[in-house]
Amino acid sequence: MLADEPRTGADRAPDLTVRRAQQGETAAFEQLYREHVGRIHALCLRLSGDPGRAEELTQDVFVRAWEKLGTFQGKSAFGTWLHRLAVNLVLGDKRSEAVRVHRIFGTDEPEKFERPGRAPDPGRGMDLERAIATLPPGARTVFVLHDVEGYRHEEIARMQGSAVGTSKAQLHRARRLLREALER
Amino acid sequence: MSHETTLELLDDFVDGALEPRQEREVRRHLMQCEACRAEERALRTLLEHAAALPDEILPERDLWAEIAPRLGAQAPPEWAEDPVDARGPAVVPLRRTRSLPGWMLAAASVALVVASSLVTLRLAPGRGDAVAERDPAAPPAAVSAAPTALVAFRPAEREYERAIGELTEVLEERRAELAPETVRVVEENLEVIDRAIAESRAALAADPASRALARMLAGAYDAKLGVLRHAVRL
Numbered sequence: 001m002l003a004d005e006p007r008t009g010a011d012r013a014p015d016l017t018v019r020r021a022q023q024g025e026t027a028a029f030e031q032l033y034r035e036h037v038g039r040i041h042a043l044c045l046r047l048s049g050d051p052g053r054a055e056e057l058t059q060d061v062f063v064r065a066w067e068k069l070g071t072f073q074g075k076s077a078f079g080t081w082l083h084r085l086a087v088n089l090v091l092g093d094k095r096s097e098a099v100r101v102h103r104i105f106g107t108d109e110p111e112k113f114e115r116p117g118r119a120p121d122p123g124r125g126m127d128l129e130r131a132i133a134t135l136p137p138g139a140r141t142v143f144v145l146h147d148v149e150g151y152r153h154e155e156i157a158r159m160q161g162s163a164v165g166t167s168k169a170q171l172h173r174a175r176r177l178l179r180e181a182l183e184r
Numbered sequence: 185m186s187h188e189t190t191l192e193l194l195d196d197f198v199d200g201a202l203e204p205r206q207e208r209e210v211r212r213h214l215m216q217c218e219a220c221r222a223e224e225r226a227l228r229t230l231l232e233h234a235a236a237l238p239d240e241i242l243p244e245r246d247l248w249a250e251i252a253p254r255l256g257a258q259a260p261p262e263w264a265e266d267p268v269d270a271r272g273p274a275v276v277p278l279r280r281t282r283s284l285p286g287w288m289l290a291a292a293s294v295a296l297v298v299a300s301s302l303v304t305l306r307l308a309p310g311r312g313d314a315v316a317e318r319d320p321a322a323p324p325a326a327v328s329a330a331p332t333a334l335v336a337f338r339p340a341e342r343e344y345e346r347a348i349g350e351l352t353e354v355l356e357e358r359r360a361e362l363a364p365e366t367v368r369v370v371e372e373n374l375e376v377i378d379r380a381i382a383e384s385r386a387a388l389a390a391d392p393a394s395r396a397l398a399r400m401l402a403g404a405y406d407a408k409l410g411v412l413r414h415a416v417r418l
Contacts, residue, residue: 016406030248031403037242055243
């Protein structure tokens with residue numbers, strides 16, 4: 001599995017835009033927003049499966065990044081730090097949703113009640129982005145993090161507070177459902 | 185190895201996550217079973233499509249207008265312990281595909297915006313803060329005691345130049361590892377940005393009080409840093 005290497009000496013060359021943002025310059029933070037919004041929005045869109053929710057989450061990511069900017073120490077690239085913050089925020093949002101499901105359904109396994117976001121249109125081919133959006137939330141999360149973003153099962157399990165076996169099972173389910181949707 | 189066991193292990197097999205012994209047994213079964221080979225092909229095709237998804241998807245509208253009011257007037261806190269990376273690795277894995285991303289175009293487009301903005305300022309001398317800073321009542325040769333934008337920018341410019349020098353050295357060391365097309369695109373982009381830097385610097389030297397020109401020059405330097413930083417990671 002590919003992974004970003006820790007920053008080299010060259011990568012540690014000062015990111016002056018980040019420094020200016022850390023000193024409170026919103027114009028500098030806007031530059032960071034414009035540089036990274038495409039990547040962050042893509043992540044939020046694929047994890048949430050909903051364009052409206054993705055825009056809300058994208059905004060929340062950048063607001064959280066502004067609040068946490070003083071904690072960025074430059075040990076990794078800013079984009080790496082921001083991406084990790086986005087994953088944590090979106091997964092936290094999903095855990096909040098799972099708590100609400102538990103209160104309603106009285107189960108620790110909300111995925112039993114998961115349904116695809118919308119029913120696939122029978123007889124019509126579906127491109128992969130749309131197919132990902134139709135996955136049940138748990139399967140969609142693991143597929144996006146593993147097969148799109150490149151995280152390992154151990155990392156996904158740790159971030160979700162679950163077991164590696166659960167992550168693998170969700171991935172298997174996601175791949176099967178996607179192949180079925182795309183082969184129609 | 186049985187058909188059913190092979191299918192159970194196929195996900196880990198294509199992910200390269202099997203132990204050597206199991207991998208050999210799966211390969212042996214695949215050589216003999218067309219149905220399982222078809223499953224493997226379909227799975228790999230799906231993963232290729234997933235890897236080819238775009239790195240970036242811009243929102244349909246500009247979200248900055250809604251983000252900016254939420255930032256508040258308070259500056260972010262100073263250095264502190266990093267709770268974001270308290271768990272898990274501090275790195276984000278690379279996407280599986282490494283096609284030339286849109287950041288190169290974005291960096292060059294920043295330079296073009298700088299260049300076109302410079303033209304706008306030159307052609308419309310009555311606009312911009314370069315004019316706003318001039319006090320019509322003051323004598324033309326009035327000298328301000330406050331540092332000009334040019335003077336204030338010089339320490340930052342030294343930092344930029346030092347960072348660019350370091351990154352340029354690394355890029356030169358890795359030049360042989362990059363595809364010729366990649367090198368060409370990087371050099372073309374740097375050329376555009378260097379022209380923008382030179383023009384911004386000349387404009388600021390001619391109008392040293394202009395904060396707008398100083399910001400423009402900083403933007404061009406940021407663009408160059410961005411191109412170099414991404415290029416050395418390719």
